[in-house]
Amino acid sequence: MAEKPKILLTNDDGLYSAGLRASYDALKDIGEVFVVAPAVQRSGVGRSISIMEPIRVSKVSANGMVSFAVDGTPTDAVIIGIHEIIGELPDLVVSGINLGENISTEAVTTSGTVGAALEAATQGSAAIAISLEVPDIDKFEFVFKPYNFSLAKTVLRKLAKNILSKGMPEGVDVLNVNVPSKPSGGVEITKLARRLYITRIEERLDPRGRKYYWIDGVEIDDAEEGTDLHALRNGKVSITPLTLDSTARIDFDKLRRWLDE
Structure with a gap:
């Protein structure tokens, strides 16, 4: 009997996220699933790695899952999951289902969910980052809530089966998937929107009169057609192919001339 493919499952919302359990349910009968995730909420840490502490x-x-709680970042969880828990490169790494969409170029560098998938790809594994759009008020309430994960689970399961049977599409390192909270039907292959938020700083005073700040953002209204943001706002599932190579696609000779001017 053929050995089941090995799937490493992680996230940045922590072990007790409803989205992690939803992913597990979607994947558990198509592979041997290893759950290795941050012990607590670690959203927004990007691809940070713990190199200055144990x-x-x-x-x-x-x-209801046997899991490995990692006292570190999502990237730490991926590295430990591959090299210590599984002991070999898994056939697939899935990061999510995240509570809150991860779209635009901002998310690629700040999201722990996407960061974990990028680390998995760097290690040599096929990788999916998957997120569910939720109301803004819920994005930072990291508790077990009865969200409707049915569409996200269906999409994840189909993508996982495709990757396990055919491999990743050529030239793609990570699939960044975002599922709308109010789907209208359909899936779009998208590019990253340039920005999702206009940065806003809120200044406050603590009880002793000392200043402190909250970094916040106001969502941008304009969503360029063909972007992940446009797809999600129109109720479509967005699948954005990502590559680890962030090199700008420009004519290098033009850059050399620019330097010499």
């Missing part, structure tokens, strides 16, 4: 790992039962 990382502790505990085997626990969380949301």
Whole structure:
């Protein structure tokens, strides 16, 4: 009997996220799933890695899953999952289902969900980052809530099966998937929107009269057609192919002339 493909499952919302359990349910019968995720909420840490402090790992039962709780970042979880828990490169790494969409160029560099998938691709594995659009008020309430993950699970399962049977599409390192909260039907292959938020800083005073700041953002209204933001706002599932090579696609001779001027 053929050995089941090995799937590493992680996230940045922590072990007790409803989205992690939803991913597990979608994948558990198509592969051997290893759940290795941050012990607590680690959203917004991007692809940061713990190199100045030790990382502790505990085997626990969380949301009905045997899991490995990593006292570190999503990237730490991927590295430890591959090299220590599984002990070899998995056939697929899935990061998510994240609570809150991860779209635009901003998300690629700040999202722990996408960061984990990028690390998996760097290690040599096929990788999916998948996120579910949720109301703004819920994005930072990291508790177990009964969101409707049915479409996200269906999309994840189909993509996972495709990758496990055919491999990743040529030239693609990560599939960044975003699922709308109110789907209108259909899937779009998209590019990254340039920005999602206009940065806003809120200044406050603590009880002792000292200043502190909250970094916030106002969503941009304009969504260019063909982008992940446009697709999601129109109720479409967005699938954006990402590559690890961030080199600008320009004529190098033009850049040399620019330098010499």
